[in-house]
Amino acid sequence: xxxxxxxxxxxxxxxxxxxxxxxxxxxxxxxxxxxxxxxxxxxxxxxxxxxxxxxxxxxxxxxxxxxxxxxxxxxxxxxxxxxxxxxxxxxxxxxxxxxxxxxxxxxxxxxxxxxxxxxxxxxxxxxxxxxxxxxxxxxxxxxxxxxxxxxxxxxxxxxxxxxxxxxxxxxxxxxxxxxxxxxxxxxxxxxxxxxxxxxxxxxxxxxx
Numbered sequence: 001x002x003x004x005x006x007x008x009x010x011x012x013x014x015x016x017x018x019x020x021x022x023x024x025x026x027x028x029x030x031x032x033x034x035x036x037x038x039x040x041x042x043x044x045x046x047x048x049x050x051x052x053x054x055x056x057x058x059x060x061x062x063x064x065x066x067x068x069x070x071x072x073x074x075x076x077x078x079x080x081x082x083x084x085x086x087x088x089x090x091x092x093x094x095x096x097x098x099x100x101x102x103x104x105x106x107x108x109x110x111x112x113x114x115x116x117x118x119x120x121x122x123x124x125x126x127x128x129x130x131x132x133x134x135x136x137x138x139x140x141x142x143x144x145x146x147x148x149x150x151x152x153x154x155x156x157x158x159x160x161x162x163x164x165x166x167x168x169x170x171x172x173x174x175x176x177x178x179x180x181x182x183x184x185x186x187x188x189x190x191x192x193x194x195x196x197x198x199x200x201x202x203x204x205x206x207x208x
Contacts, residue, residue, distance in 0.1 A: 165192030
């Protein structure tokens, strides 16, 4: 399994946990201005992908021209281009995204949708300062700590959702953003299971 870490360009503050994630990755990529974040911790990405309107000139020189991958099309976002590059050209089988959800809300919603879209190609998750975010389109068993807060947010309508290992279980109910979601549930043990029929769900595993 090849684990690739992608740093996007939303506002980001490095914590020790996230620096450790970067250093454990098999390969690190930056989505355009994500390279600016990596420069702050002295990690040179294997490639910087995007339309290159956000990377600082000094960072571009530091990265090196041979690692700059220009993708000027405006039909997709820089993060989308970088995920495509990770799976299609770098052989990724698992991708973790950092700095995808801060800043502009429209960008954050788009980037959360990308987690679901690319999960068809391999393991995908994202981190923001408050939570690990995991897309589920079928079923998943996710590690937790007892008492950990877990939120289940559908992207569109999920026809039926089941959970085991949460204080308030779902037993086949439908979830839909404008109708019903499951926010601030609580894990009862060291893992919980979720199954989705018809739709896509984002699981937020809140940090304690």
